Amino acid sequence: MKKEYHKKDFPVAQIRKFLEPGPIVLVSSHYKGKDNIMTMGWHTVMEFSPSLIGCMITGSNHSFHMIKESGECVINIPTFDMIDTVIGIGNTRGSEIDKFKEFKLTAAQSIEVKAPLIKECFANFECKVVDDQLLSKYNFFVMEIVKAHVATSPKYPKTIHYRGEGKFMISGRTLDYSSQFKPEML
Amino acid sequence: MKKEYHKKDFPVAQIRKFLEPGPIVLVSSHYKGKDNIMTMGWHTVMEFSPSLIGCMITGSNHSFHMIKESGECVINIPTFDMIDTVIGIGNTRGSEIDKFKEFKLTAAQSIEVKAPLIKECFANFECKVVDDQLLSKYNFFVMEIVKAHVATSPKYPKTIHYRGEGKFMISGRTLDYSSQFKPEML
Numbered sequence: 001m002k003k004e005y006h007k008k009d010f011p012v013a014q015i016r017k018f019l020e021p022g023p024i025v026l027v028s029s030h031y032k033g034k035d036n037i038m039t040m041g042w043h044t045v046m047e048f049s050p051s052l053i054g055c056m057i058t059g060s061n062h063s064f065h066m067i068k069e070s071g072e073c074v075i076n077i078p079t080f081d082m083i084d085t086v087i088g089i090g091n092t093r094g095s096e097i098d099k100f101k102e103f104k105l106t107a108a109q110s111i112e113v114k115a116p117l118i119k120e121c122f123a124n125f126e127c128k129v130v131d132d133q134l135l136s137k138y139n140f141f142v143m144e145i146v147k148a149h150v151a152t153s154p155k156y157p158k159t160i161h162y163r164g165e166g167k168f169m170i171s172g173r174t175l176d177y178s179s180q181f182k183p184e185m186l
Numbered sequence: 187m188k189k190e191y192h193k194k195d196f197p198v199a200q201i202r203k204f205l206e207p208g209p210i211v212l213v214s215s216h217y218k219g220k221d222n223i224m225t226m227g228w229h230t231v232m233e234f235s236p237s238l239i240g241c242m243i244t245g246s247n248h249s250f251h252m253i254k255e256s257g258e259c260v261i262n263i264p265t266f267d268m269i270d271t272v273i274g275i276g277n278t279r280g281s282e283i284d285k286f287k288e289f290k291l292t293a294a295q296s297i298e299v300k301a302p303l304i305k306e307c308f309a310n311f312e313c314k315v316v317d318d319q320l321l322s323k324y325n326f327f328v329m330e331i332v333k334a335h336v337a338t339s340p341k342y343p344k345t346i347h348y349r350g351e352g353k354f355m356i357s358g359r360t361l362d363y364s365s366q367f368k369p370e371m372l
Contacts, residue, residue, distance in 0.1 A: 013341060016198050016227075016350050016351075017350050017351070018349075018350075020227045020228065020328075020347070020348050021208050021347035021349055021355045028271050035281060040230065041202075042206065043230055044228050044229055044230035044242065045227075045228050046242045046326060047242070047243070047324065049371045052324070054230060054240060054242075054324075054326065055230070056231070056232045056233070056240075059284065061294060081322075083363065087363055087367065090371060091367055091371050092249075093366045098281055101280070126190065128316065130322075130336065130342075131323075133320060134317075134319060138232055138233065138317075138367075139234060140240065142320075142324070158358075161206070161207035161209055161357070162206050163202075163203045163204075163206065163342075164203050165364060165372055166363050166364025166366070166372055167209045167361065167363070167364065168361050169357050169359070169360045169362055170360075171347070171361050172344075172353050172355060172357055172358030173355070173356050174349060174353055174355045175353065176281070176352060176353050177273055177286075177353070177354060178352025178353065179351070180353045181273065181276075181277055182277045185276060185277050186352055
């Protein structure tokens with residue numbers, strides 16, 4: 001059975017908590033009346049405020065063109081219970097199938113963008129493309145997260161981290177070492 | 187006691203195996219006769235071949251200027267047994283102390299760059315800055331990994347993934363789902 005999360009608005013300047021550890025994410029997009037989803041592992045936080053994310057999306061992906069043309073997407077964080085869905089999405093083409101339908105996912109309405117949220121994911125970050133200087137050379141988008149929705153529980157879900165060759169690392173324990181930090185470094 | 191790794195050359199086009207899961211890394215640099223080390227969590231793989239990495243380094247870091255001026259660095263992957271060292275490096279300034287000496291780390295010679303390898307780390311990736319288009323606006327470097335050295339064992343070490351606020355996620359199990367992938371997606 002799929003999880004039902006209760007989500008709340010989350011401060012966009014604090015999303016590093018979820019993205020910096022490096023999970024694979026599902027990117028949903030919307031263009032010319034159609035929705036699509038892709039998996040993405042090549043992303044990094046770039047700034048707290050504005051809340052910037054950089055990501056590389058292969059040009060042969062159907063989603064690449066949808067995001068480039070619409071200038072928008074949603075970054076959704078799936079959890080370990082969704083691993084079959086994550087693999088399925090990565091192994092199919094949005095030009096051939098409706099991924100929301102195929103994988104029985106729920107497209108929920110975003111607030112700031114037209115791309116849909118994936119309801120079954122733990123967190124959803126609505127994004128707008130803000131810089132395309134590195135797009136032609138590296139397929140690299142700089143995006144601003146303009147709205148974040150995060151499940152209130154669990155605090156740290158089991159996320160999926162890709163190693164290539166069909167292998168995934170599953171997130172382990174979270175440990176608090178804040179007492180060893182200088183206050184100004186926290 | 188610190189670990190002693192036996193390392194081998196590793197194909198630079200395959201380093202995503204270690205960096206895509208999102209570990210915090212130690213970046214070593216060399217400029218004007220001095221070495222330095224910083225911690226870095228904001229990085230992403232950008233291409234297999236050439237082997238490209240993108241990373242954001244705060245301008246107030248002493249290492250930022252050393253890497254910008256020398257055009258080189260080494261990305262080193264520390265393991266969980268080094269967490270006190272990782273925190274210590276992140277909480278001190280290279281302009282004030284010699285981090286190799288302070289944290290009893292061994293600076294080993296690189297092959298392709300002048301920046302030293304950190305011997306105690308599981309993997310070392312020698313890097314050259316290849317694109318600085320996003321440097322002035324975002325402090326974002328595009329680097330090419332020109333040489334990689336990786337420990338022959340263990341296959342998947344316990345890596346450290348930063349969540350901010352002094353909290354770290356420690357890498358969990360690696361699971362093989364390659365049988366669920368289409369061959370061309372592997």
